[in-house]
Amino acid sequence: MIKALISRIKQGYRTYPFPAKEPVLPERFKGRPIIHNDKCDNCRKCSVACPVNAIIFENAGITIDLGKCVFCGQCQEVCSKGCIEFSKDYRLAATDRQDLLVNEKERKLAAALNKESQKIFGHSLKLRQVSAGGCNACEADTNVLGTLVFDLGRFGIQFVASPRHADGILVTGPVTNNMKEALRKTYDAVPAPKFVIAVGACAISGGIYNGHSEVNNGVNDIKIDLYIPGCPPHPYTILDGLITFLGRRS
Amino acid sequence: MGRQLLAIYNCNSADISAVPRLSINDFRNTIISKVDENLRIVSLFGVPQTDEIIQLIVVLADDRQGILYLTSAEVAGSYQSLTPDCPQAHWFEREIAEQYGIIPQGHPWLKPIRFHNSYTSKDAWNRSSDMIRPGITDFFRVEGKEIHEVSVGPVHAGIIEPGHFRFQCNGENVLHLEISLGYQHRGIERQMKGAACNRWLQYMQTAAGDTTIGHTLAHCSVLEALAGCSIPVRAQVLRGIALELERLANHTGDLGALAGDIGYLPTSSFCGRIRGDFLNMTAILCGNRFGRNFLKPGGTIYDLDSKHIDDLRLRLKAGLKDVENAANCLWTTPTVLSRFEDTGVLAKETAKELGLVGPAARACGLDYDCRYNFASGIYQFQQVPVATWHSGDVFARAYVRWLEIQHSAEFILNQLDTIPDGSISVNTKQITADKIAIAMTEGWRGEICHIALTNSKGEISHYKVVDPSFHNWMGLAVVLRNQQISDFPLCNKSFNLSYCGHDL
Numbered sequence: 001m002i003k004a005l006i007s008r009i010k011q012g013y014r015t016y017p018f019p020a021k022e023p024v025l026p027e028r029f030k031g032r033p034i035i036h037n038d039k040c041d042n043c044r045k046c047s048v049a050c051p052v053n054a055i056i057f058e059n060a061g062i063t064i065d066l067g068k069c070v071f072c073g074q075c076q077e078v079c080s081k082g083c084i085e086f087s088k089d090y091r092l093a094a095t096d097r098q099d100l101l102v103n104e105k106e107r108k109l110a111a112a113l114n115k116e117s118q119k120i121f122g123h124s125l126k127l128r129q130v131s132a133g134g135c136n137a138c139e140a141d142t143n144v145l146g147t148l149v150f151d152l153g154r155f156g157i158q159f160v161a162s163p164r165h166a167d168g169i170l171v172t173g174p175v176t177n178n179m180k181e182a183l184r185k186t187y188d189a190v191p192a193p194k195f196v197i198a199v200g201a202c203a204i205s206g207g208i209y210n211g212h213s214e215v216n217n218g219v220n221d222i223k224i225d226l227y228i229p230g231c232p233p234h235p236y237t238i239l240d241g242l243i244t245f246l247g248r249r250s
Numbered sequence: 251m252g253r254q255l256l257a258i259y260n261c262n263s264a265d266i267s268a269v270p271r272l273s274i275n276d277f278r279n280t281i282i283s284k285v286d287e288n289l290r291i292v293s294l295f296g297v298p299q300t301d302e303i304i305q306l307i308v309v310l311a312d313d314r315q316g317i318l319y320l321t322s323a324e325v326a327g328s329y330q331s332l333t334p335d336c337p338q339a340h341w342f343e344r345e346i347a348e349q350y351g352i353i354p355q356g357h358p359w360l361k362p363i364r365f366h367n368s369y370t371s372k373d374a375w376n377r378s379s380d381m382i383r384p385g386i387t388d389f390f391r392v393e394g395k396e397i398h399e400v401s402v403g404p405v406h407a408g409i410i411e412p413g414h415f416r417f418q419c420n421g422e423n424v425l426h427l428e429i430s431l432g433y434q435h436r437g438i439e440r441q442m443k444g445a446a447c448n449r450w451l452q453y454m455q456t457a458a459g460d461t462t463i464g465h466t467l468a469h470c471s472v473l474e475a476l477a478g479c480s481i482p483v484r485a486q487v488l489r490g491i492a493l494e495l496e497r498l499a500n501h502t503g504d505l506g507a508l509a510g511d512i513g514y515l516p517t518s519s520f521c522g523r524i525r526g527d528f529l530n531m532t533a534i535l536c537g538n539r540f541g542r543n544f545l546k547p548g549g550t551i552y553d554l555d556s557k558h559i560d561d562l563r564l565r566l567k568a569g570l571k572d573v574e575n576a577a578n579c580l581w582t583t584p585t586v587l588s589r590f591e592d593t594g595v596l597a598k599e600t601a602k603e604l605g606l607v608g609p610a611a612r613a614c615g616l617d618y619d620c621r622y623n624f625a626s627g628i629y630q631f632q633q634v635p636v637a638t639w640h641s642g643d644v645f646a647r648a649y650v651r652w653l654e655i656q657h658s659a660e661f662i663l664n665q666l667d668t669i670p671d672g673s674i675s676v677n678t679k680q681i682t683a684d685k686i687a688i689a690m691t692e693g694w695r696g697e698i699c700h701i702a703l704t705n706s707k708g709e710i711s712h713y714k715v716v717d718p719s720f721h722n723w724m725g726l727a728v729v730l731r732n733q734q735i736s737d738f739p740l741c742n743k744s745f746n747l748s749y750c751g752h753d754l
Contacts, residue, residue: 146522
């Protein structure tokens with residue numbers, strides 16, 4: 001017992017004061033891309049290089065669909081003009097699928113729940129996690145929120161062991177054919193009102209697996225309330241998405 | 251071994267035409283006799299020649315000599331199963347049956363492993379497409395008034411990948427556990443053939459997302475073997491650092507999770523945090539905690555400058571100190587040891603018979619590690635000691651991880667001090683036609699094997715991935731026999747196998 005206490009002192013206090021203090025992200029971290037259409041000569045090398053067809057050319061210029069983007073940086077790499085630049089902005093979550101389309105317009109963060117819902121869920125959100133073909137990276141970086149660095153519990157958010165105890169589901173993975181039924185049953189078992197949160201490119205669009213006959217291109221027959229893009233999203237991207245959604249961060 | 255087997259070194263290629271084509275009887279006899287002589291089945295897979303004729307190719311490992319042996323046979327319809335004489339073939343034969351409708355006659359346990367449509371016009375179980383649903387198969391049942399069955403999954407109580415477990419219990423005692431997977435099946439291998447090559451890396455990085463570096467390294471090595479290019483030493487060092495950081499993070503996380511499963515919270519919470527510190531070190535390399543977009547065929551994408559090296563060294567030393575403190579809490583706490591020791595015991599002979607790999611095998615006293623037996627890249631120049639323990643229980647699987655944490659940290663610190671100058675990548679050449687290439691790396695879960703075949707146009711015509719979990723799931727099932735069902739989480743965590751790496 002004494003040994004454990006001494007260890008406790010040695011290990012120190014490690015919870016990061018998020019969101020009061022912004023997280024320190026690695027130098028090479030790739031967050032929200034910034035697009036400079038004025039430099040673009042329409043060579044389209046970026047869209048050819050993209051492994052997931054996330055780059056769309058429209059009249060307005062380059063648009064990157066963060067719902068598909070795996071943040072590999074290939075587009076930035078092949079563009080000699082510097083039209084695409086990945087910033088360190090980790091706040092990527094959105095409540096509207098359209099808001100994941102990044103172009104030169106201003107970023108739009110996830111909208112908070114309405115006041116009535118905030119009253120119910122703002123300080124207590126219980127989620128059931130369903131991995132539906134995820135590679136265990138989105139799962140791992142969701143799970144890590146429970147460690148003392150992020151301490152998800154202090155926001156009243158908890159992952160629970162039964163859908164009956166849950167206010168919603170957090171889905172990862174491209175929704176394989178073999179998980180489609182289990183996902184549906186889990187969703188049905190959650191009492192209403194309930195939320196669906198899609199974490200990662202796979203859950204939003206199928207990611208790299210989009211178009212495989214073995215998968216369903218993400219969550220597409222249940223309405224998604226919160227999209228958290230990335231491959232996988234950084235834990236702070238997920239945490240930011242959750243608390244912004246609950247109206248605890250603007 | 252002349253005409254019956256083709257010898258090949260790890261991370262090398264050979265002409266497909268040089269792979270012997272035996273009769274199926276000779277093929278069987280060769281495998282059975284070689285496994286009796288202590289060779290191991292690394293992979294056994296089918297390559298379709300026509301809709302009916304399938305070429306079975308086996309890769310056998312001679313761990314003592316560090317040589318791989320290949321041989322093959324063509325089959326159509328059915329053949330006499332290897333499994334009754336060679337249990338290592340068990341899971342592979344099920345995979346071949348499911349993929350190509352080839353029946354291994356006399357297989358004692360012939361059931362689907364991933365629940366997908368056959369790749370040929372024949373289904374091994376004569377199911378129509380709409381009858382193929384996950385977990386719908388015969389399960390082994392123990393009958394009797396006092397027997398009850400516990401069914402768990404696919405969705406689990408925590409944040410865990412999906413899998414289905416069926417326990418046959420007498421009271422608390424588990425008589426038998428059957429594991430049914432396939433929920434994560436995304437069709438990666440099938441898509442590797444014909445996919446644009448800018449997608450390959452993404453598939454490999456997400457084959458098992460917690461083993462991004464391990465799988466991507468094996469993939470890059472296979473392509474490099476096919477193209478016949480050699481990698482700058484600096485890139486080899488960087489790859490080694492990334493692979494060991496991945497091991498550090500996952501082993502540390504596993505020690506924490508094992509502590510959590512027995513309710514020993516100090517180590518559980520310390521290690522949960524330290525694991526993240528190691529992941530953040532990988533993020534210094536490439537910006538991503540899982541090592542995404544760090545490796546590419548020909549070398550690495552990013553380099554380290556002296557500032558990064560100093561930062562890594564500092565963080566690594568601090569991380570090692572913290573994990574040492576956290577791990578020692580385990581080894582010196584009697585209540586922890588009494589839960590770890592003699593729980594989930596696997597005998598060395600059983601582990602060998604089943605063909606287990608990685609820390610799970612080493613914890614049974616099998617001194618086999620790819621980094622040593624089949625050294626490639628930087629491991630040819632700097633060896634990492636093979637960590638083994640003899641007791642085969644949860645304690646052994648935990649302790650081997652702790653030994654490996656220390657070895658990996660020492661390896662990285664050495665590499666950081668002696669990293670040679672030079673470039674970090676070479677331009678990859680065109681991959682060569684009509685070849686077969688094999689690359690094995692020692693991921694944190696064990697041996698990862700990638701095999702690629704090319705056609706006459708120099709395109710990938712077949713791609714095979716063997717995740718260590720493919721060898722090891724059966725080990726977990728066997729370990730549960732005569733355990734209390736309440737020890738399942740602990741035993742499961744002590745293996746910590748991949749669902750998506752298995753399901754692909």
